[in-house]
Amino acid sequence: xSNKKKTTLKDIANILEISTAAVSKAxxxxxxxxxxxxxxxxxxAKDLNYQPNHLASALRKGKSNLVGVIVPRTNxxxxxxxxxxxxxxxxxxxxxxxxxxxxxxYKKECDSIDTLLFTQVDGIIASMANETTDLDxxxxxxSRGIPLILFDRGENDLNxxxxxxxxxxxxxxxxxxxxxxxxxxxxxxxGYQRTRIFNNRIRGYKDAIEKHGxxxxxxLLLESSLxxxxxxxxxxxxxxLKTRPDAVYIAGDYAALGALQVLKENAxxxxxxxxxxxxxxxxxxxxxxxxxxxxxxxxxxxxxLAAQTFLEHVSSPDIKQSLNKKILDAELIVRDSSxxxxxxx
Amino acid sequence: xSNKKKTTLKDIANILEISTAAVSKAxxxxxxxxxxxxxxxxxxAKDLNYQPNHLASALRKGKSNLVGVIVPRTNxxxxxxxxxxxxxxxxxxxxxxxxxxxxxxYKKECDSIDTLLFTQVDGIIASMANETTDLDxxxxxxSRGIPLILFDRGENDLNxxxxxxxxxxxxxxxxxxxxxxxxxxxxxxxGYQRTRIFNNRIRGYKDAIEKHGxxxxxxLLLESSLxxxxxxxxxxxxxxLKTRPDAVYIAGDYAALGALQVLKENAxxxxxxxxxxxxxxxxxxxxxxxxxxxxxxxxxxxxxLAAQTFLEHVSSPDIKQSLNKKILDAELIVRDSSxxxxxxx
DNA sequence: TATATTTGTTTAATCGATTAAGCAAAGATA
DNA sequence: TATCTTTGCTTAATCGATTAAACAAATATA
Numbered sequence: 001x002s003n004k005k006k007t008t009l010k011d012i013a014n015i016l017e018i019s020t021a022a023v024s025k026a027x028x029x030x031x032x033x034x035x036x037x038x039x040x041x042x043x044x045a046k047d048l049n050y051q052p053n054h055l056a057s058a059l060r061k062g063k064s065n066l067v068g069v070i071v072p073r074t075n076x077x078x079x080x081x082x083x084x085x086x087x088x089x090x091x092x093x094x095x096x097x098x099x100x101x102x103x104x105x106y107k108k109e110c111d112s113i114d115t116l117l118f119t120q121v122d123g124i125i126a127s128m129a130n131e132t133t134d135l136d137x138x139x140x141x142x143s144r145g146i147p148l149i150l151f152d153r154g155e156n157d158l159n160x161x162x163x164x165x166x167x168x169x170x171x172x173x174x175x176x177x178x179x180x181x182x183x184x185x186x187x188x189x190x191g192y193q194r195t196r197i198f199n200n201r202i203r204g205y206k207d208a209i210e211k212h213g214x215x216x217x218x219x220l221l222l223e224s225s226l227x228x229x230x231x232x233x234x235x236x237x238x239x240x241l242k243t244r245p246d247a248v249y250i251a252g253d254y255a256a257l258g259a260l261q262v263l264k265e266n267a268x269x270x271x272x273x274x275x276x277x278x279x280x281x282x283x284x285x286x287x288x289x290x291x292x293x294x295x296x297x298x299x300x301x302x303x304x305l306a307a308q309t310f311l312e313h314v315s316s317p318d319i320k321q322s323l324n325k326k327i328l329d330a331e332l333i334v335r336d337s338s339x340x341x342x343x344x345x
Numbered sequence: 346x347s348n349k350k351k352t353t354l355k356d357i358a359n360i361l362e363i364s365t366a367a368v369s370k371a372x373x374x375x376x377x378x379x380x381x382x383x384x385x386x387x388x389x390a391k392d393l394n395y396q397p398n399h400l401a402s403a404l405r406k407g408k409s410n411l412v413g414v415i416v417p418r419t420n421x422x423x424x425x426x427x428x429x430x431x432x433x434x435x436x437x438x439x440x441x442x443x444x445x446x447x448x449x450x451y452k453k454e455c456d457s458i459d460t461l462l463f464t465q466v467d468g469i470i471a472s473m474a475n476e477t478t479d480l481d482x483x484x485x486x487x488s489r490g491i492p493l494i495l496f497d498r499g500e501n502d503l504n505x506x507x508x509x510x511x512x513x514x515x516x517x518x519x520x521x522x523x524x525x526x527x528x529x530x531x532x533x534x535x536g537y538q539r540t541r542i543f544n545n546r547i548r549g550y551k552d553a554i555e556k557h558g559x560x561x562x563x564x565l566l567l568e569s570s571l572x573x574x575x576x577x578x579x580x581x582x583x584x585x586l587k588t589r590p591d592a593v594y595i596a597g598d599y600a601a602l603g604a605l606q607v608l609k610e611n612a613x614x615x616x617x618x619x620x621x622x623x624x625x626x627x628x629x630x631x632x633x634x635x636x637x638x639x640x641x642x643x644x645x646x647x648x649x650l651a652a653q654t655f656l657e658h659v660s661s662p663d664i665k666q667s668l669n670k671k672i673l674d675a676e677l678i679v680r681d682s683s684x685x686x687x688x689x690x
Numbered sequence: 691t692a693t694a695t696t697t698g699t700t701t702a703a704t705c706g707a708t709t710a711a712g713c714a715a716a717g718a719t720a
Numbered sequence: 721t722a723t724c725t726t727t728g729c730t731t732a733a734t735c736g737a738t739t740a741a742a743c744a745a746a747t748a749t750a
Contacts, residue, residue: 400736
């Protein structure tokens, strides 16, 4: 039953006995086409349910109106929210997006880049996988001359636009908050040092600790993949120390969750015995007990800004790929896992 | 610095002073091209970093090798896992996927369908938005003659391939489990009746309740959007009843979470006073306290099967869009929220 | 030797939309 | 009336890859 063959400009042209050029222009409301013809064309187009062939027009125009998005994973609220807001802005500007996930794998990320370039996207907005250290594939995007915008997980060396929060300052906020709570031995389970954002958090942690004259003990600073499981492992390590910390700041919410589970299993009073702070403000931080203090990264804003940055690039193609950083302020959401005062009242 | 203009077949042809046709065939290992020419072509292609223009080849071949995927949202573990496994299977078969999210909105879903058709995808794999009742847009996909496969949220009337779990039987498993726990007044916060899967869960609930000779009280059966917030609201309604239920089965984990929060706020003993069961086995069900009993839907398997079903369609185009249902068995994951026995020991 | 087959390649059409250039007819200007 | 503009459309080239058809040269077959 299905009308297999799609309607093309030619079909419309044949019916009206005019050229395909006229039809094309009529549909684009070209000023050189009479309104009579335009109406006729539009009517027939509607009747035949004409849908332009995107491949043909993209090929001809050298522009696909597609933007590729690479995220480490979609099942995190942060990335999902970034993407959603990005999409909203881009849709309004006539762009559609293609989402791909790297699953934190370097290989998968390279494949994603290939797929997107292959699909002839007009630009790529990406957040890098944890594993990624080799930037060749990103250089490939740059060398193709299409806009590349990074967010959250970026990389200075690439020298491209970047949107993210101030990780260094966020660490300061967290340490300051914990100090206010009376904590004196603050541990940090950080991400990979090689990743820019995690490195900034580590630097922020160290500087803030020193600033407050607290001990900067190397056994209190651990490097982690920040998965839930690794959060468990690293927390167990901290509990095994001769002198346990009285606060733990963890650079990711999932790892913080694993850590919290270990604390509960060990019947440790959170926050009074050990206070806990995560990072990312994933919804579950508010759901577990005790709810976990965390950092809100303004995902919606990051998504919108990334999209706008892309649009700026395409609207003025002369702008070179330049290091144009947009750094947002983060927000500390204090919850019971670090709020000793709430328990004193 | 960037080498703006991409290498085309023509560039290679010019260098080797052969026709583009020869180049094209050489790259495809056509048997009629001498191995000498093939080698030369491949060498030059590599040197010039040739990347075929997908738009051109898709236009010519009438096949984009792209599969569109529509999910209500990506930030649920279920959908994210489905998509990931789907992608794996499709990638191996030379297909790439384009993910779009409907955010449970009918309008957004229609836009997604338009985007995907516009991008000339070779097929669409979708799970319908909660809001969707009008099937016109899905009929549009069918009428275009491209394969459509639904999973999880499907619709009988569309008469297309469907992959999902046995919702009716799942409800039976849940009710049976609660009866075993000694529950006698089991409530159900279900999804929208109009949605096939939720309707099946409701039917399963009713039938199982009757089978065990329990009261099928209308005030114990509520219809919900199954958001976390609505879970709270509906649980409050149940608590306000003259005779409270001693078990609540909720057709979605997010709503179950909201309900659990209300129960905890009201200092109700879960599971002894009221037992709780969710649906979907989202990771947080294991994380909260008490952990929530839930149904595992085998997302990985669903993803793989959906992909395979698509591949079957394209490999034998004569197969009409037919009602080919693949129903998987679900699995009940019993956790503390409904496990009274664990507390007796 | 004459004919058939295989091999290796080129020519040219094609996918569908876009657009520069061309051109005829109508209208405006002098 | 003669010339210039504007209007409204057509022609034809183009984007880049693919492929049917054609063809020459080499090889096989009779």
